[in-house]
Amino acid sequence: MNKKLSLSSSLLVSIASVLLFASLFFPWWGMQFIAPQYPEGLDIIVYPNKLEGQIEIINGLNHYIGMKEFSEKNFPELNYLPYIIGGLALLVLGAGWWRRWKGLAATALLYAVGGVLGVYDIHRWLKDFGTNLDPKAPIKIDPFIPPIYGENQIANFITHSYFSTGSFLLGASFLLILWVLWKERKRC
């Protein structure tokens, strides 16, 4: 059990690290809002470090139901998330080159915990935005929690929440690590 990971496994782990690092430059998660007046759809696109899409228009519409404004300064995560991901990518790289199965397994565990926390974080925000509605809003609706993934209807809008390129890269990177762990489970 003290043998090192094979060189090819080590390379695969390095690729996993590169994928994770690359995910920084792609959107991770998004939501699209479609209404009769907006057949082309309005988008919120979340990168690890910024928001894109028609945020101001969505904010303009959300004020009718008393939802807080989306803005980059409302999400402190956007300031430090890139560092966490970058750090994790370095850790993965390190684990790959240290070539210890247990080290890699520990990193993967950290990775998984981080992922779960990330998903929980999105959920926390969605809950916060959907349930803390301004009681003086012109249109009263029941508090709601938009899904992290899938379709939902709010007033005249159908929302589609989805994971995007960055998450897929992240997923691929994680699977690659799992694959290496699986492959090397007996050798090491």
Add this chain to the structure above:
Amino acid sequence: MKKWIPVLSGVTAGFLAATVFFADFNVGTKTAAVDPAVKSNAEKVYVPFGEKDEYYLFASGGHSGQMFIYGVPSMRHIRTVPVFSHDSATGYGWDEHTKELMGGYTWGDLHHPAFSETNGDYDGKWMFATDVGNSRAAVMGLDSFTVRDIIEVPNTSGPHCAAFVTDNTEYIFLPTRFAVPLGSEYASLDEYSEKYRGVMSAVSFDEQTEKLNVAWQVALPPWSYDLSDAGKGISKDWAVLTTYNTEEATTNLEINASQADRDYIVLFNWKELEKMVADGQFDEVNGQKIIFPEKHKGSIYLIPVAKSPHGVDVTPDGKRFIASGKLAPAMTIFSFEKAFAAIENKEFAGERNGIPVLNYESVMEREVNPENALGPLHTQFDDKGMAYTTMFISSEVVKWDPNTGETLDRVAVQYSPGHSVAAEGDTVSPDGKYLIALNKIAKDSYLSVGPSHPESMQLIDISGKMEVIQSAPVNPEPHYAQMIKADKINTFTVYPKDENRPNSVWKQEDTRIERIGDEVHVYGIAMRSKFIFDAKSERPDVIEVNEGDNVVLHLTNIDLDQDITHGFAINMYNLNIEVQPGQTNTLRFKADKAGTYPLYCTNFCSALHQEMTGYLLVKPKK
């Protein structure tokens, strides 16, 4: 044996009687209603919802001071663009910017729109127009269909014979309809021939600053200039315009300006005139560089033409121009090449008002006289170089071949077409699919609206045998039009959010009301569905001032969303402006009436549009 005869004849008679009394003889008219020709015409002009028209039609609105925009072939009216007149639909004429553009005038007589051109073809960037009523020129940007600049043209009165644009929009020429003394100074009409002039202005346009500028002028003789066209191809440095009242009559022009058998076409080389100006061959009058043709010779020539001509149109290849007298039955085809040769050889028939006159015979190629066609006014062209001339008096459009003079086709219109416009029909490459007759009278064509009938525009399919396939009523009244392929026009939908734009405010918390002496500056926002003038105030949607204050309101529409336009009006203050998405607009007024005046959004913006209101409170003087 013969018994069957009465029986048979009885049955026959009965059948005949039944047929006469009960048979439906309206079968014929019923089938006419679904005549395949009519049906296919409907299909030709039907643009289903979700699809868009193939062409934009820009029709001058004459004394409405507006431009009407239609889609072709549906002939649906898409937009009225205010140019020279106040327009409460868009708040045009009340905000500071458009008030300044209008320069104190409240109306204009919009004639002869003309697109900017690149290499003799429409480039879809700008649209120019002139105001016969108050001697002005205007330019509209086709990215937002809004007016960018209007200038007054001095020394001139009524640029009807305009605007025509040269090959690469070097100049927009504005020849004038009414002769006046330079600077419109007083001069007795007894001195008409000596002191009056029909000035033509060469106006240049700067695309960067979006400003029009009178580059130079030509003091043509005191005649009336009617229509014009710039050359193309071999004639691209040249232009032609028609003139009447060469009699120099000063009263009752209908009679007195129709006495001479011939009037003239003015032929001029603008490149040479431009050079003359550069060489200092001009006089400076009222701040303008003016060329006097009798003093600074060359570059301008006269060609005799049948009396009182209207249209003069250059063929797409630039080799010929076609003109005719309004009241004459025939059209004349002139040759640029022949004219150039005559000028080269100095083959002049004499001089008129110091300008050389070319021989009619040495410039003319042929006269064309379609049978019983009367009142040829204006000619447009198709993709094969064939000519289409409107016949004002015989109410028809005649298609003919400029190469042979042969009449090819004709179609009746209802009624009295002045101008016509073919798709890109005055460019170097006309499209040849549609032609629209701009009729001066519609008489009995539409539902009645009383004594003043709507005028009409009729769409003619010219791809095969000419046929009127659609007819559209129009606000008074179509004068001239231009038709451009829709894909040449690129509009934007939202003004860019420019945080550095002077007087703009983009965040609710930045809104404020500042007082400097008796001037109150409001930096406010409009958004669905509220106004915020001062976020820190107890009532952010209220402007409170003192009687006599000057109020300057800067309003920014921070809804950066397509089609969310806000309006702003104050009750009983006769004020109404518009802010399009992302736009900042400024309104300045004196709060000279004490009292309580509701203000509100005039442009329906959302479900809560009705709630988008506030108050202007004007505290009375003590």
